[in-house]
Amino acid sequence: MANQTETQVELRPVSMEQHHKVSCFLAREYRLLDEEKFDEWLALMHEDVHYWMPGIENRRRENLLEHGFYASDHMAYFDDKLRDLQRRVARFQQPSAWAENPGTRNVHQVSNIEVYYGETDGEYLVHSVFQSVRSRGMDEEYVIYGRRTDVLVEEGGSFKLKKRLILIPNATLSCKNINTFL
Amino acid sequence: MSNIIKTVDVTDSLENLSEFCDIENGRISGKIFSDKAIYEQELEKIFARCWLFVAHESQIPKTGDYITTTMGEDEVIVVRQKDGGIKVFLNACPHRGNKVCFAESGSTRGFICNYHGWSFNTAGNLVGQHESGIYEASDFDKSKWGLKEVAQVDSWKGLVFATFDPEAPTLKEYLGPMTWYLDALFDNQEGGTEFAGGCIRSTYECNWKIAAENFVGDILHAGWTHDSAARAMLGGAVAKVSDFEESYSVNWNGHGYEFALDTVGNVAVLGESALNKYVHTIKPSVAERLGEFRSNMVASVSSCTIFPNFSFLAGQNTIRVWQPRGPNKIELFSWVLVNKSAPDDIKEKWRKGAMMTFSPTGVFEMDDGENWEYCTRTSKGKVTGAQDLYIGLGMNTLERQTDLPANVYKGQLNEANARAYYQHWYDHLNAKSWSEIPDRNVGKAEVE
Numbered sequence: 001m002a003n004q005t006e007t008q009v010e011l012r013p014v015s016m017e018q019h020h021k022v023s024c025f026l027a028r029e030y031r032l033l034d035e036e037k038f039d040e041w042l043a044l045m046h047e048d049v050h051y052w053m054p055g056i057e058n059r060r061r062e063n064l065l066e067h068g069f070y071a072s073d074h075m076a077y078f079d080d081k082l083r084d085l086q087r088r089v090a091r092f093q094q095p096s097a098w099a100e101n102p103g104t105r106n107v108h109q110v111s112n113i114e115v116y117y118g119e120t121d122g123e124y125l126v127h128s129v130f131q132s133v134r135s136r137g138m139d140e141e142y143v144i145y146g147r148r149t150d151v152l153v154e155e156g157g158s159f160k161l162k163k164r165l166i167l168i169p170n171a172t173l174s175c176k177n178i179n180t181f182l
Numbered sequence: 183m184s185n186i187i188k189t190v191d192v193t194d195s196l197e198n199l200s201e202f203c204d205i206e207n208g209r210i211s212g213k214i215f216s217d218k219a220i221y222e223q224e225l226e227k228i229f230a231r232c233w234l235f236v237a238h239e240s241q242i243p244k245t246g247d248y249i250t251t252t253m254g255e256d257e258v259i260v261v262r263q264k265d266g267g268i269k270v271f272l273n274a275c276p277h278r279g280n281k282v283c284f285a286e287s288g289s290t291r292g293f294i295c296n297y298h299g300w301s302f303n304t305a306g307n308l309v310g311q312h313e314s315g316i317y318e319a320s321d322f323d324k325s326k327w328g329l330k331e332v333a334q335v336d337s338w339k340g341l342v343f344a345t346f347d348p349e350a351p352t353l354k355e356y357l358g359p360m361t362w363y364l365d366a367l368f369d370n371q372e373g374g375t376e377f378a379g380g381c382i383r384s385t386y387e388c389n390w391k392i393a394a395e396n397f398v399g400d401i402l403h404a405g406w407t408h409d410s411a412a413r414a415m416l417g418g419a420v421a422k423v424s425d426f427e428e429s430y431s432v433n434w435n436g437h438g439y440e441f442a443l444d445t446v447g448n449v450a451v452l453g454e455s456a457l458n459k460y461v462h463t464i465k466p467s468v469a470e471r472l473g474e475f476r477s478n479m480v481a482s483v484s485s486c487t488i489f490p491n492f493s494f495l496a497g498q499n500t501i502r503v504w505q506p507r508g509p510n511k512i513e514l515f516s517w518v519l520v521n522k523s524a525p526d527d528i529k530e531k532w533r534k535g536a537m538m539t540f541s542p543t544g545v546f547e548m549d550d551g552e553n554w555e556y557c558t559r560t561s562k563g564k565v566t567g568a569q570d571l572y573i574g575l576g577m578n579t580l581e582r583q584t585d586l587p588a589n590v591y592k593g594q595l596n597e598a599n600a601r602a603y604y605q606h607w608y609d610h611l612n613a614k615s616w617s618e619i620p621d622r623n624v625g626k627a628e629v630e
Contacts, residue, residue: 075382075518171383173542
């Protein structure tokens with residue numbers, strides 16, 4: 001089946017307490033984006049982060065790609081390392097980012113959070129579902145739904161995001177841009 | 183050939199068309215971006231008539247490989263034939279009109295309609311139906327009911343174009359001397375070019391001409407609109423185009439290419455020094471192949487639109503089609519182009535760099551979308567749309583003494599290409615057939 005979650009050897013769910021910590025981390029991460037605290041958001045990224053949102057291709061079942069509806073060497077919305085994320089943030093922070101003034105008003109929401117122990121000690125595999133609502137100008141509204149698979153690394157009592165896979169269901173983006181992170 | 187598409191009847195031109203377009207005096211009307219009657223005329227007199235980009239050969243290398251796309255608002259299938267040729271069909275079953283191919287790309291032995299099981303081979307022939315005995319009893323002639331094939335398909339240096347109009351001039355004539363300039367991107371190395379996998383499709387609430395015109399010859403906006411992206415990617419402002427000693431706007435039949443000769447100005451904004459280095463490394467071989475002049479254009483500050491809606495940026499290597507979806511809406515199909523012979527890591531950097539800059543998440547594109555949508559939106563106002571818009575920069579900049587092909591204008595900070603684009607647009611809307619379209623070219627038609 002297309003877009004099935006990559007099968008792990010053995011999924012071991014974490015404790016309720018650990019699940020709570022991860023949920024709080026994800027909620028805080030989204031609040032930082034909503035409040036445009038981009039530098040604090042960047043500080044949550046692992047130095048080797050891979051932040052990936054592949055393009056979704058509408059393919060027949062007998063013609064699937066490497067990962068079903070997407071492939072690692074095909075076009076992507078994000079296929080970023082830390083340097084790339086920093087550059088995107090740098091644009092948001094320019095006074096001449098004309099399309100960001102008046103600003104975009106964001107609400108990011110995360111749910112369906114599943115947390116498992118990762119492949120190595122201190123790593124966690126996290127599945128979630130997100131909704132991003134943006135409004136610009138007087139009446140523009142854009143809603144993006146999707147699923148995510150994250151790898152978090154525990155560091156100094158909190159977490160860093162080491163991998164993020166973002167999958168939207170849409171083969172055609174129904175808006176002009178994604179001027180936020182998901 | 184019974185399966186060749188029936189052309190649409192050409193209706194009369196709008197009587198008041200000249201009110202919306204006065205190129206000699208450097209003005210157009212905002213109404214052309216939102217008027218429904220004008221849009222209907224465009225579908226008929228431009229999109230059902232002109233050569234439209236449908237695929238890159240590299241997307242369908244093997245027999246049975248296909249992609250689906252649109253020509254105007256008409257859905258088509260582009261499929262590789264057994265003999266190596268390419269056919270383009272309407273993506274509609276000739277029985278009840280249902281779509282026969284729902285995927286955007288893949289490989290197949292044929293197409294089967296979900297409705298009544300009409301089955302077509304990749305050559306478009308009807309080869310069977312569910313309950314075929316019923317058809318035999320009705321003296322049904324299968325050979326007359328294949329997929330409808332577009333009138334002409336041709337390719338140039340890997341770019342596949344198609345037209346619904348059997349009367350259209352050849353692709354070679356259509357592109358004219360513009361091919362001399364296109365070589366700088368599409369034929370600068372042995373082996374030519376290919377697309378990276380995939381196609382990103384996004385939706386703008388804007389008129390298709392605003393985007394096409396931006397690429398036909400508007401570098402002027404870059405220094406202002408894209409200041410934030412340039413600072414993010416380069417740590418400084420966009421190259422100051424007015425400082426270039428030599429730059430050009432060239433056009434032909436509504437196509438336009440504006441360019442500097444700074445070799446790497448466009449690729450530099452991808453922020454990958456390895457790509458700048460690659461362009462410099464291949465430059466001597468490009469000069470040998472295409473001459474010194476065009477070796478300076480491989481990734482220079484530039485942009486191009488082939489009339490009506492195929493555009494690209496050499497250097498960023500983003501290739502795109504602005505698909506019309508009503509007067510106030512487009513779907514943008516975008517791809518990434520690379521030289522086939524380039525090393526894998528260079529191709530990979532281009533794939534990422536093009537998306538980082540020119541895509542729905544691209545730091546440059548974000549500021550374009552906002553502008554284009556609001557240019558369109560204001561034109562919807564009854565009074566606002568009736569106002570004149572200025573398009574007069576660079577009047578009297580035609581280079582009469584030049585060896586360069588096509589209509590050549592001095593300087594790329596110039597609205598000469600935009601004027602030529604809208605003039606050609608007007609000429610199509612004003613014509614009932616190709617023969618009524620005036621030849622306004624004044625430059626050299628020949629390419630050596």
